[in-house]
Amino acid sequence: MATEPRTGSGTQTDALPFFRPGGSYVDQKLLRRQHLTEKTVGYLLLACAIVSVLTTIGIVVVLLAQAVNFFADVSIVDFLTGTTWTALFQNQQQWGVLPLVSATLMVTLLSMLVAMPIGLMSAIFLSEYASPRTRAVLKPVLELLAGIPTIIYGFFALTFITPSILKVVWPQTSVYNVLAASIAVGIMIVPLIASLSEDAIRSVPSAMREGAYALGATKLEVSTRIIVPAALSGIVASFMLAASRAVGETMIVALAAGSKAQMVTNPLQPGETMTGYIVQVVSGDAARGSTIYYSLFAVGLLLFVMTLALNIFSHWFVRRFREEYE
């Protein structure tokens, strides 16, 4: 027996039909419509979430497929072990990637040397020393450093750090050099280290702080000998994520570090990182289907693998070494 559709207001003569004996108070049509909506919505949302999976698959497939084309011309061993990279010499192309890797590692190392102490000490200051008002002012200011587009840092490195700082201290610094780029990258990643380390430090329970103070320790002793060691896994993870960012940094090195692919031993000299090489190639006229074109993806693949490894390692590290406070 069909039930009347419930429109909400009901008629006076039929005020409470669901109490009619044998009648159902559930409107089947409405329910079916709702059910269909639910299913559709559910699938739509799932489809959107799947896009993220497709993105990852896309990245891997594109990089691999084009890199395979590259390795048809160049042996993997030569690629990974060669120390000469003369991609843009038409006649004498050599494809040893180590110069690019050495520049990337040097930039990462130097920028971390800048950012780790400043970032960690800022984190300690903000969480243990600063009053809430000071914190409310300084924290957003630090976050601003992270929000500045990297191209601006590159400009700063090229046109200020090199001529006005480095050349003054070391006149032999060349116009394009690794150190200026590294300093700029370091400044850029300070907020990343500072905010993640601060989170780790703040999650140390206050009971532990109290226990340390109660033993007659100064603030510095409590901060550095109890709190920081207790927050260490989060702090180290922040370092690894910052390093991963430094590895992937492109515009700063493209502008300031130079495009001379050589094994980097002197940071005052130019060097070309993996990301810098990619920019150099796309800024030119690489023909589609040429080895140079495919080299983009080979280098990109190496870059992707390096940052992925760092990211995965940092997550694993936190999971494995996260301090239990209970």
Add this chain to the structure above:
Amino acid sequence: MTQQLEQPLTQEAAGSSAAGQPLIDIRNLNVHYGNFKAVGDVTFEIATHRITALIGPSGCGKSTVLRSINRMNDLIPTARVEGEILFHGENILSSGVDPVMVRRRIGMVFQKPNPFPKSIYDNVAWGAKVNGIRKGMDELVEWCLRSAALWDEVKDKLDQSGLALSGGQQQRLCIARALANNPDVILMDEPCSALDPISTLRIEDLMRELAKNYTITIVTHNMQQAARVSDQTVFFSLGENRMGVLVESSPTRDIFTNPRDSRTEDYITGRFG
């Protein structure tokens, strides 16, 4: 060697109080948290080598008073502590006194055991290391753990994490940690409330043993514990505007059999709180 380590330490510098004499003299203590007056006009004494218990309904400021004694309230930005607390005759609340120094002499054990995420050895040694002790750490750690009745249970696993111990063991570890500084006074803020009954009794026995060489002050919401353990009991209650006030301070025997104040009697007989 074992003989000597089990000897209670009785080093007393010249001029210190003999047992039973007042060691800490609290006078007109007022504590504000921002605009809220948590504790008003508290005056009482804590005697040397005795166990003093602070009891009373929850929220009446007993912990606040306890934490004022070792200047832990300094860590709370909105706290304001007024009055005098004389320790060996000197006012520890005066601004010229470094709270770090106070805490060296007056140690504290907390309600929830809070060992550091370090090894058992490092937990005990930390306070002494920070205060400048370099040599003889092994003996010191062993001595503290024995005094806290924990040595036999952990002597084979000193480098294990302090957090791996059971609740009662962790609390004894915290006591051992406090002993490393050789304080005059050990404050205990509801030390057994997070523990099971058997651990509680063990710690009560420990308290009595420690009282031979230290002055113990505990806060407890468990009246029976106060009756079992303490020599002097101080009863707090709630006054106007939820301010904590001291009602009565008497020897434990007296306060439970013949309290002077009717509020004390009401609390003890369970009519409130």
Add this chain to the structure above:
Amino acid sequence: MSSPPILPKSTSLSDIGNLSRRQRIASIGKVVFLAATLLAVAALAVLLWYIFQRGWGWLSWGLLTNPPSRKPEKAGLSIAISGTLWIISLTLLVAFPMGVASAIFLEEYAPKNRWTRLLQINISNLAGVPSVVYGLLGLGIFVQWLDLGRVVLAGALTMALLSLPVIIISSQEALKAIPWSLREAAYGVGATRWQVTASHVLPAAVPGILTGVILAVSRAIGETAPLLVAGAAGFVTSKPSGFMDSYTTIPIQLYNWMSRPQTEFRDLAAAGIIVLLVLLISMNLIAIIVRQRFSSRTRW
């Protein structure tokens, strides 16, 4: 065997032993930590000061309305601004609904099992992939494989994929911030999951979601590398008028100017940076205002 070297009990609080040295070191420590924080702030200040003093003289309306030119006095950002607008609108159109939908799926619909955990990990990993790799992805798929060429559509799709993880994560945070009791109340009167989500949860999460999207977009505006790789052309002479036109963006135009050795072009680039910063600051301010205005209306 001597008795253990325990710190002696002393009667006087002024007998402080090594404490004065420790407190001196503690004060030095405090100064060092403060100095480190201020050093970072100072770096920001120096950077901003340098940009302003270098570019101030080159600010003009012409900067905003002129097309690029070989002469720095005549060069402007008009085409780049138009390109940025085209790219960002299309990016938003694609990434905003997909990102929010994915966040809704993960927070409101998906059961908590191994697959959704994997999905979550995948998204956080994507957030950490360097932007230049997204550029390569765009180059390989949109520009070459789908043969769209170096056009607005390809660039926008690339930027959409880049922004997607960030939008998803920030939208998830906004949804997580809504207390369960709100959903409970709605379920309790017999609403379906979609009704709960659309009529109750989403409206409450709008400020947080909007803030996240605005921030993601402002990041996208400042990105240079992915569009350099995925096809912004070297020298574009006219504003894009359709999705299949070639384009350039503000950061790429600036990169172009910065790479030239003449001082004037670098001064011009500094002025362009000021324009870009003003744009970004405005967007961030809008995000903050949105968050303030809407969150003050919400009462749990």
